[in-house]
Amino acid sequence: MHEDGNHRLLTRHTAAGPEHGPAWGVCAEVDGLFGEPRRATYELFGWAPQAEVRGWIGSRVWLVPEDETLDPWLVEDAECPGRPAADSLVLTGLDDHLGPPEGHRGRVRVHDGQRWLGSCREFTRVLPADRPAPPLVLRGLLPGDLLRAAPMKGTRKALDLEQAALEIRDDHGDPFTDLPLRTRIIAWYPSAYGADLVDLELDGTDFTPVPVHARPVLERWLAGPPDAPGAWAGLDTRRREVWLDVVRDRSCRRVRPDLPAGRTYELDGRTYELDGRHVTDEAGLHLALGEAVNGPGGYFGGCLDALVDCLRGTFGHTAPATLVWREAATAREHLSRRLAWDGRPRDLFAQVLDVLARGGVRVVLA
Template sequence: MHEDENHRRRTRYTLTETEHSHAWGVCAEVEGLFGEPRRGTYELVGWVPQADVRGWVGNRVWLVPDDETLDPWLLEDAESLGQICGTDSLVVTGLDDYEGPPEGHRGRVRVHDGQRWLGSCREFARVLPAEQAAPPLVLRGLAQSDQLRAALMKGTRQALNLEQAALEVQDDQGEPLAERLLWTRVSAWRPSSYGSDLIDLELDGELFTPVPEYARPVWERWLAGPPDVQDAWAGLDTRRRGAWLDLVRERACRRPRCDRPAGHAYELDGRHITDEPGLYLALGEAVNGPGGYFGGCLAALDDCLRGTFGFTAPATLHWRDAATAREHLSHALTPDGQPYDLFCVVLDVLSQGGMHVTLA
């Protein structure tokens, strides 16, 4: 490995103090970056299935109360743990949205995944998890700044409280990839085996949300550098395509962009658009090349069409194998369960944004 590659790996992670933007230090490895985020667990009492709900359920699962005065409740990255033996209850877990039916809601709740109705229950209840200490976040081989060295030497509770910080992540080419915010304090430090004058810094991970384990292969692919061919995501399932799209979005926010002039003709490879993440990944690569970003939802797509994301209106998009997207995206559900045609809506958004689409 060349010396500059070694250096880039040693500086893959930067711990930054967010208020004044100074770096606490840089390191090569972070233990605890990947893990299992804290998930809400719910018992759906009186479960009446309309589809087979086992294992991973969907990126965005909506619980829709019959009481129309209440908004639907979103459960992200939902998983089914199956029915409780001897009962009519289904147990699901997921990352909670802040809105939705109140705890102990007694009315019927219908459940869908954005494409199909999964079933309904007569009520739901939160299952409180057992208290469990969050694992620490350990920055191994950290080259500490003068500010951090002074704080560690002082050693007081106030000095070791780093408050709000950001863990900035670069790929092996030295390009910014992602960022994770945390509110934390130093819990321990020790000399590192990575080299002299380096330390292993242990941070309280109580308020840190780790990257889910299922996304680790996607992150490891991107940490090596961005893809140099299109459709590198095509073999992934919907869950991991969502993780790929998250990184594409994060990376795009940290890189300068140059809009092509008006009148440009884009080519969209539609062979792998079998789900919503695939739609936005293919659109991003059509406009901005391998690993490119051009929206991750309808609102973001509309924003990208207004400029500064590689596109200037008017332009033309030649959508090859459009029948694949039409087949998989024409039957969608709004959060409150109303059917709509996502494929046609996307075409309308593109048209209104100055992108003339031809289908093939």
């Protein structure tokens, strides 16, 4: 295990080949694993603010054409770098498509799912400047036979890692996650980690780094899953969503048998108990519900559709059951007045209660 004095670094990485194939090798550390993904940039002209917009805005920000001739556009993990100018706003975010139609000209309203942020006369997508991607370096790599033979072949194809993945294990050696790795070998040189080890430098052009803001959450989980509920409670919304991604990913990796209907849980022999003190955002709602049903670090849906799926079985619960929701007023205050993707009012608190009721869960608000 390798530590830098301040952070426990990701260890026991495996560069795996195609599915069910042999591993390329195992390394101690990965340089370039964390970074900032390429972000789309929007400039909003004639900006009329309705709320202060600065720094990180939200995980899902919608741009809604006022004339309703086109559907809204989504900007994920949206940020506003610097202060807004007198009559314009720069917005950056993750964008998996080409952006809005170039021909669209008209007023657009902007919201983050909780409140209207403002409106603009028109907006455009600014193409980012080309910049070289930093390499991905697998340090202290013990190469497998296939990887050891690749440079010997002397062909360009032999240096390509097609359909590979970077598998990460936690401090206990248990599988944690894996990342797609389509790249090619740039360089191969002796490693300071040991005489039989190498540092393998890979082209990072097609690699999407893990966002820097996610690192503290991942390092917490790499030390092992939480042994008490509410370990996420002190996180801000952005990092709560990272925590929710982790518990969702872990749930997909293992099959958990459903407990009998009317599970015994602390209260009256037939009840789940949800600690609602920290349900101040949507991620907190699903984290608290997951822990109520499946214990610390548990998962029981990450959105309404996923909650419906969980209520059908194979996620640790079988209906019917009772859920006692402690401090429900906190969720009602923060989740009742929200906005749907198209800007229409949305009562998320009432929607969750309806989904639970339809799924055979009787909710007692306390």
